[in-house]
Amino acid sequence: MIKGLSVYAEKQYKINKSNIHLLIGRLKIHLNFFISYLSINFVNNEQILAINKKFLGHNYFTDVITFNYSKESNNFDGEILISIDEAKKNAKKYKVDLNEEIARLIIHGVLHLLGFDDQNSKKRIIMKSYEDKLININKKYLQNLIETE
Known part of the structure; x- marks a missing residue:
C-alpha cells in the first residue's frame, strides 16, 4: 500500500483498493512523482x-x-473524484472495459495534478497521448479495479 494514498467509494461500488494502489505505484514510477496526500x-x-x-x-x-x-x-497533495455513473457511460460509448475507463480517469486526474491541462484542443491532444501511452504500458495492471455488475 502506498503511504499517503486513500481510496474511498460509496458502499454500492466494489472498488479493489489494492489494485488502485498498484496502478498508482506504477504511475509513480513512470511519471516520477511523490505523494504527501492523495x-x-x-x-x-x-x-x-x-x-x-x-x-x-x-x-x-x-x-x-x-x-x-x-x-x-x-509532490501531490490533492483529490481526484471519479463519477462511476459517467465512467460506465464512457466505457459503453467508447467500447472499452469499465476497468480501463476507471484507469483512464485515474490517469487523467494524476496528469492534472502534474500540471497537464486539457482546456484547449492542442493541450487536450497532448494529455490524451500521455493517457494512451500510460494505459498501454500498464495494460496488465488494469484488471479488477472495480467489480462490474
Whole structure:
C-alpha cells in the first residue's frame, strides 16, 4: 500500500483498493512523482454534480474532477473524484472495459495534478497521448479495479 494514498467509494461500488494502489505505484514510477496526500473518491452523478456546481460553477455531470492543493507539481497533495455513473457511460460509448475507463480517469486526474491541462484542443491532444501511452504500458495492471455488475 502506498503511504499517503486513500481510496474511498460509496458502499454500492466494489472498488479493489489494492489494485488502485498498484496502478498508482506504477504511475509513480513512470511519471516520477511523490505523494504527501492523495485521495481518490468514487462517487455517483449526483455527488459529482454538486461538487462541480459548488466548487467549479459548472452545472453538468463530469467524469473526473481534480483538486490540487500542492504548490509542487511532483509532490501531490490533492483529490481526484471519479463519477462511476459517467465512467460506465464512457466505457459503453467508447467500447472499452469499465476497468480501463476507471484507469483512464485515474490517469487523467494524476496528469492534472502534474500540471497537464486539457482546456484547449492542442493541450487536450497532448494529455490524451500521455493517457494512451500510460494505459498501454500498464495494460496488465488494469484488471479488477472495480467489480462490474
